Amino acid sequence: MSAIAFDIPEEIQSVAEGLTAFLDAEVVARHQQHHELLSNARHTYDEDGRYVPEVVALIREVRMAAAEAGYYNMCVPENLGGAGLGKLAYYVCWHRAFHHCGPQNWLTVYAVSHWAFGPSPVLAKVTPKARDEILTDMLAGRTSMCFGLSEPGAGSDAAMLRTKAVPDGDGWRLSGRKIWTTNSPIADYCIVFAITDPEKAAARKGGISAFLVPTDAEGFEIESIIRMHGNVGGDEAQLVLEDVRVEPHQLVGDLHNGFGTALLGVSLGRIYNSARATGLARWSLELALEYTKTREAFGQTISDYQGVTFPLAESAMEVHAAHLMGLNAAALLDRGEPAIKELSMAKAYSVEVGARAIDRAIQTHGAMGFTNELGLSEAYKTVRVINVADGTNEILRRTIVHRMLGGDLAL
């Protein structure tokens, strides 16, 4: 049964089917086999909040198995060695993955390359020498990277960053701090954004460049893991760079135009997060619907109480709308349209709808809704943070309105 009228190409549907089977075999199976390690935070993280080596090894195994099976690089451009599938495939596959696996089987996030952590169109901007050095291992899932843009004083307004790239012979020396850098604790490389022309940067006319930096470079330090939402460990870290030497071939994209490089990944990130929110929302809604059929109160199953079921109907309406918006924005991008407004609307709406749907699913379950076992709290946290990550929902609203005030009134 389908609730969607427009056709999703056969090829994409079959990739999504194959990915689901892959996730069962390589992700869900690993979670079952290593249940305690992957689901009990006391075992997953060490004292410093980093993944223990066994978990890092499992993450790498999933990346490599996904690369071998063809899913990891499915949306990486063909000229970089990927399958070159488009944004609709990216949305459909991520939506399916999160809907199918829920939040507990969290190794799912390593099954398809996330633009900031692995191969992506951004790598088209690295120099041929750097590409020769990193691409083979990156495509095989053996190595990964992270994206160091945000700083303690520069978030939504990334142009306020302070990290400096001071010329040093034919290269530069980088000094500064980065924060919230996802995947950095286990990454092999970091794309670091730094000021290369202070005057241009102060005038907000460029002057910021991107550099590919190995995370074991001298002067590059993971200062601390950031614990969020009550977790004992995490994926995000604070980084310190002290006089880190970079060679000319480590420049990514054009000098002084680092933000142009960053933009290459932004739409993939927003599609990923829209799909993650709608996928987890559907997973939670189905869980809640099932529960209402079995839980009894006052002599009847709670599915007989409209006070319980109407909020779920609300979720169904909202998730359906958000899902259509995600599919539509991805399809527009595949047609070569910028879809800036549509993608902003899809991401902002999906994460808000997702958080509301999961919250309602928690309420439907009563006390059971808060248990770690069910995973609803985990799903809520996941979707709640993406209201801020990857462009806050206020910044997305700002973009939507700027577009409309500028004449883009199409809805």
Ligand SMILES: Cc1cc2nc3c(=O)[nH]c(=O)nc-3n(C[C@H](O)[C@H](O)[C@H](O)COP(=O)(O)OP(=O)(O)OC[C@H]3O[C@@H](n4cnc5c(N)ncnc54)[C@H](O)[C@@H]3O)c2cc1C
């Ligand atoms: C889980 C997670 C992972 C992340 N991963 C990375 C990463 O890998 N790499 C990286 O570089 N960064 C990463 N970030 C950082 C992320 O990009 C920033 O958090 C985001 O850009 C917002 O910046 P901020 O947190 O400093 O909030 P601020 O910019 O300080 O904003 C504070 C509040 O003010 C609002 N606000 C600001 N300006 C406006 C305005 N003009 N109009 C209306 N409201 C406004 C914001 O919406 C927000 O509500 C991550 C963040 C999170 C939560």
